[in-house]
Amino acid sequence: MSLHSAFRFLWTYLRPLSGFLLLLVTLLTGATVLRLLFPQLLRSLVDRTMEGAPLPELVLPAGLFLAAALLIQVLRITATMLSERIAWKATNALRLDLARHVLGLDLAFHKEHTPGELIERIDGDVTVLAGFFSQFVAQVGASLLLIGGVLVVLFTEGPLPGLVGLGSFALGIAAMLAVSSLSVKAWAGIRASSAEMMSFVEEHIAGREEVKALGADRYVLRRLMALSARHWRLRWRARALETTAAGVTYVTWVLGQFAMLLLAWSLYRNGSLSLGTAMMLFFYADLLGEPISTIRNQMDEMQRARAALGRLVKLKAVSPAITDGAGGALRDGPLSVTLERVSFQYEEGRLVLNDVSFHLEPGRTLGILGRTGSGKSSLIRLLCRFYDPQEGTVRIGGSDIRQLPLDELRSRIGLISQEVGLFGGTLRDNLALFNPAITDEQIWAAVHRLGLTGWFGRFEDGLDSRIGPAGGGLSAGEAQLLALVRLSLRDPGLVILDEFTARIDPVTEALLQRAVDRLLAGRTAIIIAHRLTTVERADDILVLDQGSILEWGPRRILARDTRSHYNRLRSAGSEEVLA
Incomplete structure (x- = not known):
């Protein structure tokens, strides 16, 4: 220069x-x-x-x-x-x-x-x-x-x-x-x-x-x-x-x-x-x-x-491809989710999602099934607006997410994936994400709401207990429990759980499932399933195959329909969705 x-x-x-x-x-x-x-x-x-x-x-x-x-x-x-x-x-x-x-x-x-x-x-x-x-x-x-x-x-x-x-x-x-x-x-x-x-x-x-x-x-x-x-x-x-x-x-x-x-x-x-x-x-x-x-x-x-x-x-000089919208705020409470003929690709000529459309009512839970590479995680990235689709519209709470300010959108969505981002510091720092405005009383209230007060007793120094870099000293399940508390503090209207039980032992999973039930009460939720048992709490099921919707509908109806793909998976006790 x-x-x-x-x-x-x-x-x-x-x-x-x-x-x-x-x-x-x-x-x-x-x-x-x-x-x-x-x-x-x-x-x-x-x-x-x-x-x-x-x-x-x-x-x-x-x-x-x-x-x-x-x-x-x-x-x-x-x-x-x-x-x-x-x-x-x-x-x-x-x-x-x-x-x-x-x-x-x-x-x-x-x-x-x-x-x-x-x-x-x-x-x-x-x-x-x-x-x-x-x-x-x-x-x-x-x-x-x-x-x-x-x-x-x-x-x-x-x-x-x-x-x-x-x-x-x-x-x-x-x-x-x-x-x-x-x-x-x-x-x-x-x-x-x-x-x-x-x-x-x-x-x-x-x-x-x-x-x-x-x-x-x-x-x-x-x-x-x-x-x-x-x-x-x-x-x-x-x-x-x-x-x-x-x-x-x-x-x-x-x-x-x-x-x-x-x-x-x-x-x-x-x-x-x-x-x-x-x-x-x-x-x-x-x-x-x-x-x-x-x-x-x-x-x-x-x-x-x-x-x-x-x-x-x-x-x-690099400009972000994802920019703020000029729209207003989302309403409080559970949020609806709508995809209208959405198609998306990371590389030209290789569609990851192809003409996907569905509507999830506020307060309902959607379980998403599909093989590896079927487009499950890509769908979540579009909902969080990490990417924009090449075709179609994604709406949350009835608003086109491209018209919403990014901070507003992401403050109303809570995402937990397999890899929880934890940092070297105290429990307090990791749960409040270094936000001094969040008090200890608010943190303990969130712990109590999720029924984790007894589990938190394992930390001898309470919220002052130290965590190693990248969550050192914690198991994958323990990290997920902390992520649930962190999410509860934000009070999102839409909760997304991306294969969050993939690497968790049965004992921790039972505690985690009870905490999830409490977290999802009164909220819209999307669960990407690792196991079929994970979506038993879902109201609706969406099955993806090679980026397209193979099946979508109320879980109870699909479970009784012998012609449905979901029914065949349950009958066989299959975990092929992960294959």
Whole structure:
């Protein structure tokens, strides 16, 4: 991306910190002005010493010389601390913006990008920008001011010192730009390689049980070594380019120093200037080396930042396919569910749902049966509006869900799947989802409503009991019971249970089924069945086959109809719906 676009993007986050930026520029400007006066104080001290001035007359310039040196360091340290504060305030705002943006993107995006890759974008690339935020503008600005001041002073002393200083500066900048321009693509490749490696590690740590069970440890290690070797080669190339740029800049600085030393010695020898002035010229020539080196380092930082920034801008530009509707709120109480000739596909030409239509009255429970791949879970994703159908309309509570605000829709739907999302923290945190507005009294009331008070007694510290990351220390059934309490706190009008008893032992399942009965009372419910016994509580049955409705109707009528598919399944005691 262009520098103009980069600065325009960054200014969004720097604008709120403009007061701090102004203070930073003031501090660096003050330090730069003092550094420009520093050689002048040195000339005065040396010349007066060479003229034989008495010691008392030398105390004042010597004191000013030392005070200026001390004040320069104080200003630079203060500026460094302030720049770090600006950097982390700005990048934390960017990090928060990106996290909010990514969480708002639809499932289709998250299917294409692993958590490891997104973490590397949100944290790794933003951390790279922190150095850019904290140093680049202020440091480069101060360096250019110092270079400009030095050149003005040198030309004031005479055309020859000015031309030597200007030539040294021009040669250093030209050499730096010639080499540094090669590192942009190198650093872009490094950040992409880092994201790929993070994604690989995250994916295989998450699947560590399968990796160990299948004996795939060696494959994972070989692949990780290959990714690491590629990453090392890219970093070696980038560092080589940076080292080359540093070496070239150093050589030009030495040549400039040598040229100014010869000039100062020649002019001093023929009496054209004093020893103090000769030392001042050499000191100014030395001052030119530091800002050029600073600019080179900041240019290297900018190359890394531009590579990171390009990916962040690209990520920020991704628009969610699922957007808020402009409609109003859903009514309280149980909600009706209607699908009108709905067809849906993830990929072009491969229908997952084909012309599906049904209506579920408020307060009734629908059991959905079907083989794996029949479209059960896809139907649930449409109801939660994780995706939109290509054809047809989905209505909840009589409203087209595309016309509803997403927060309103999802606050009225409660979904529990096989994999319950639990987080490292207390029971309270996991049940209230870190919402401080939910009180302990509300949580215990929900536990009591579901008949789980006795079961909760197993947690010795009550709501302060700790849960490991991803629900560590809990069985699948226990996680489901916590999910039911969490759902009860939200008081949804539609409850969706997606094969929630698939991995639960009989004892826990009996407790779970009683809690589910209480939760579903007075609510509309959709149950995707793992076992036929699970849908015995359903009022209606929907059987899906290859994305189409094979059978739909009241459960009691279908159970008595010997021609129905549901009846044949019950008679055979079959679990073929899972095959």
